[in-house]
Amino acid sequence: MSLIVIAFLGGVFTVLSPCILPVVPFVFARSDRPFATERLPLFAGLAGAFALVTGIGVAGLAGAAQLNQYGRWIALATLALFGAALLLPSLAERLTRPLSALADRIVARSQTQGTTRRIASSILLGAATGLLWAPCAGPILGVIFTGAALHGANWHTAAALAAYAVGAASSLAIASSLGKRALDRVKRTLGVGEHVRRAMGALVVLSVAAIATGLDTRLLALIPGTPTNGIESRLVGVLNAKHTPHDARPGARMMRVSMPSTLPVQGRLPSLDGATTWLNTAPLSADALRGKVVVVNFWTYSCINCLRTLPYLRTWSQRYRDDGLVVIGVHTPEFGFERDTGNVKRALANLNIGYPVAVDNAYDIWRAFGNQYWPAFYIVDAQGRVRFHHFGEGGYREAEDAIRQLLADNGKPMPSHDAQTVQGSGTQAAADPANIGSDETYVGYAQAQGFASPQRVKRDTVDTYSLPAQLPLNDWALSGKWNVGAESAVPAAAQARIAFRFHARDLHLVLAPSTDGKPVRFRVTIDGAAPGASHGADIAADGTGVVTNARLYQLVRQSGAVEDRTFEIEFLDPGAQAYSFTFG
Template identity: 85%
Template sequence: MSFIVIAFLGGVFTVLSPCILPVVPFVFARSDRPFLTDRLPLFAGLAGTFALVTGIGAAGLAGAAQLSQYGRWIALAMLALFGAALLFPSIAARLTLPLSGLADRITARSQSYGTTRRIASSMLLGAATGLLWAPCAGPILGVILTGAALHGANWQTAAALAAYAVGAVSSLAVATGLGKRAFDALKRSLGFGEHLRRAMGALVLLSVAAIATGFDTRLLAHVPGAPTNGIEGWLVDVAKTKQASHEERQGARVVRVSMPVALPVQGRLPSLDGATAWLNSAPLSADALRGKVVVVNFWTYSCINCLRTLPYLKTWAQRYGNDGLVVVGVHTPEFGFERDTGNVKRALENLTIRYPVAIDNDYGIWRAFGNQYWPAFYIVDAQGRVRYHHFGEGGYREAEDAIRQLLAENGKPMMSADAQPVQGSGAQAAADTADIGSDETYVGYRQAQGFASPQRVKPDAAENYTLPAQLPLNQWALDGKWNVGGEAAVPAASRAHIAYHFHARDLHLVLGPTTDGKPVRFRITIDGKPPGASHGADVAADGSGIVTNARLYQLVRQNDAVDDRTFQIEFLDPGAQVYSFTFG
């Protein structure tokens, strides 16, 4: 019950999150209507649709992503009509005729036609708005879905999803109630009712246009999420504590296991049939892996956090392979170039990965596990039961202890653990976690943050940009002619630059060659000088390098005290694809 209350509170605070802003105009457009016949049905439709879409995702049913995507465009079309009806009364009259006829047929025996029509219309608009709101899912929802993945879709999961949705619409209801009072006061004192209705219609249409073109995403990239970050983070910690406490009472702890306490059963190994291809192995199935201890690792080859886990996975595969351990990599792409199986095959060769890797381009295995993270690994015993999992970097000692314990359960006595420590090199080396002051930063406009050039980004078009006079810490800027796309930015002419003011030992940049595969030369500087001894694994001491294939490039590894630095990369040729910065 306490977890359901926490989910409700998480939903309440969702209204403060920037990602819910595009939904607000649609809700406030009806804030002057009666609560029982207009606003309450709207909120019911909104909460119901949201819970349905996220519930399908929690159950791991194929097609949930497609439902959300197609439903988004259907919802936008419906809400555009709604906005036009508010703005132009003649459109409202025409739209009312078919809707009234449909309502008459549905409610032919009803004695309250007007009320029924209003309720049905409000619920329909609420359902459309719920499809737009479904992507606005914070950490609390992630905990709920993770619980569903590990323990199956059950009434607790459904109740938590419903509580999350009810919490969010409750805070919206309070806000619109205050809005209704303001509207009523304006009507009484100034007679603004008609003007307000038209203004809300125009605002709805502008919101629809912003969402359809992706402008809302680019705008919200510059809106800080601080109001909810701390609150949701605290609620997530409480939720995880409650969840772990509940599971301890049921004999099933989730993440931290004190060896040699018996590892809990967290579920069954899901199907691996969602793979579109297999590398380094014939196709594997859950049944074929029965009798083996299995580590299933979700990763993608340009993810720096994933790369830093590889030394451990490769070591475990080698160290315990003869004892019955199988490591299975599940490559689930983030960027478009990672869907190219040829690129993944090349990455496996460069990274010396020999264990089986499933190509999960359709996210089939990802959904089967209910996974939400890169990297993530799940450890499965010889009977096909998930016994341990970990999300993100770290936890390697506990994971290896779990492997050894499950191998021992399977009849392979383990000698005392006194193995040599695992060490990676280049981009696979462990991060300097004590001194990272910069976060992953996307360059494409869909997820970009911290952009500091004086010019506004012109999406999907060549435009000239300049560097600002001062570049604040953790901000970046373009210089020269660039074409900024949703996923990556491309220099449209030679001598184009990117500058980033960062604080970390390492700086990486995900880069790709031209669309036709031609290499692109580049040169980097640190504080205006060649990197020298602080050059990364993919650049020379004089700062020169070349983009030959799409992957993560390590460009800076400071060899002295970590400090605030200004990094700059100049592309000597046009056409490079620049995706994201990461640090270590």
């Protein structure tokens, strides 16, 4: 329920976003009409179309991207016709004779026919507006999409999408009411009702032209930031605190857990039978683990927050293995390449992981635990009871204390224990939380935020993009020929670039080579120069590197003061797959 309420509030605040500006003229063009029979149906159609289109995308139905593109052009044609009718009534009257019954209902008779047809006309215009508004997704929609990807589309997803749409429609309705009052005052004062109507028609036609040519996207790129994103991000933080289903890597990275003197029983160890396969061990079961203290860690190998927990897991496994501790990694993938068992095996070797790992490609173990987070720890006693859990990074001392207490309860005397520092290197080194001013950012269109190229994204199609004149903090852009897919973006030619204005000590990018496995060369710059001493673990000081396999690459580790920087990566060969940025 909390997700639905917060989704509604996120929709309400969408009216503050510059992204919604292109659809405002279509709403205001009917602000002088009666509310019950004209404007209310308009907003109902807008909310319904938005929820339907985004719902199709969340469900992952085949052809969803193409359907959205066709719907967009149909919507533009419908609204252009509406604008022409407002601007030139005589032209509309001549056009109505050869037009289809649909267009006739929408334009020619919207003022002269009965209530039913006026309502139907308004709903249809609202639906057209909703199709154009659908790409205006904020952080809360990203949470909804992620939850659907992890757990499947269900009634919670549908209700959250509907709540988001209703919230946005409600705030637009309030803005429309204010606009109606202003228009009524202008008409009474100046007696220019006909001129106002024609001006609205001209504005609608110009808006259609701007959207059709991509001019709206280029203009919006000049507006600094999106005010509503900060508000929505704070609402997402509320979701984090409530443990609402979502990927907790950004929000829960430093969650602390107080350690009670007696660990409560939190449930039983669920079945581990859903594993696709087991690595580093024969298949394990809950019954076979009875008599052992068990740490179950949910992770995925391209997750930076998960990688930073590995030094602790390895240390615990080595330190307490002879005392009866079993550490189990449950590898539950996020990206498609993480479902490849060969990739996971390679990651285990590279990350020096020798403890058992269950490959959970079907999310069966994830669902059995009711888990919502990467990373997550569950600590189980020798009787098979869950006694401790922790979500996100941090809480390592408390977790180790729980391990030691449960081992002692199982008859293994624990000597006095002084806190020992666990050190990681490269991507496994501890983050610098005081200087993290940038959040995880996806490059694929399904969850992308902060995209600032002047051109509108052409989904699943090769197109040419360019960098804006200025790149605001936490915005990113493409340059050159790219094919932007739902999960990743792929350079279609050499010299294609990604630029990101960020604030953090470390910058990472999840990359994969071309689909045929061919390595891809790249070069990184920071503020237009080679990174030098600020190069990450996966590149040289001159910024050069090679994408050899699908994983997370550390590209920047600032050696001096952490400031706002502009990162650029240029792919010297086509075919690389870029998934998401993370910071530390």
